[in-house]
Amino acid sequence: MVLSSKTIARLGGRARKIASSDRRLAALRATLIERIDEYWLFHRNPPAYTTQETTADGAVKYTVGEWPHGEPLVTPRSGGLAVRVPFMGDYLPLTRDGRQEILLASNAPAALEELLALIKHAIKQGAADDFLLARRVHGDAQGSPLP
Numbered sequence: 001m002v003l004s005s006k007t008i009a010r011l012g013g014r015a016r017k018i019a020s021s022d023r024r025l026a027a028l029r030a031t032l033i034e035r036i037d038e039y040w041l042f043h044r045n046p047p048a049y050t051t052q053e054t055t056a057d058g059a060v061k062y063t064v065g066e067w068p069h070g071e072p073l074v075t076p077r078s079g080g081l082a083v084r085v086p087f088m089g090d091y092l093p094l095t096r097d098g099r100q101e102i103l104l105a106s107n108a109p110a111a112l113e114e115l116l117a118l119i120k121h122a123i124k125q126g127a128a129d130d131f132l133l134a135r136r137v138h139g140d141a142q143g144s145p146l147p
Contacts, residue, residue: 031076032087033120039073042143044109074112080104083115088135092128094119 008015046065046115053061071086084101085092091100104111122128 025129025132027128028135029123029128032085032092032123032128032132035069036073036085036116036120036123038069039067040113042067043074043112073116076107077103080106081110081112083119085119087131089130090135092119092123093131 003015005015046067049065049067051066051068053063055061073083073085075082081104082101083094083095083104091115093100095101102115104115
């Protein structure tokens with residue numbers, strides 16, 4: 001149903017948009033935020049980050065200091081760091097114009113921490129929703145919503 005703005009104003013009301021409560025989109029946001037948090041813990045102290053995997057013969061294999069989720073979010077580049085967020089075979093756009101990688105001029109942990117916090121905040125506020133919705137359709141087709 002569509003009501004005119006004049007009718008609503010005459011009645012002393014105002015219309016507003018209600019944000020969609022897409023649980024699947026919220027889950028994708030949470031997955032990205034969790035992955036960034038997990039990477040920060042790994043980045044701060046790789047040797048303390050241990051993963052385990054059970055092999056086909058039932059033996060448990062421990063791996064120390066290795067990022068277990070494919071491509072890392074941060075890689076060293078000529079005196080600085082390159083930050084990009086891989087997700088379902090693509091990279092999260094990190095700028096308004098769709099650039100997918102940010103190059104930091106130094107290795108300063110404070111700058112990296114702030115950048116990751118800003119990325120997490122933008123995801124939480126819905127700035128990546130168009131990207132996530134496009135990946136959600138792709139993930140549904142493949143049966144896996146996670147990277």
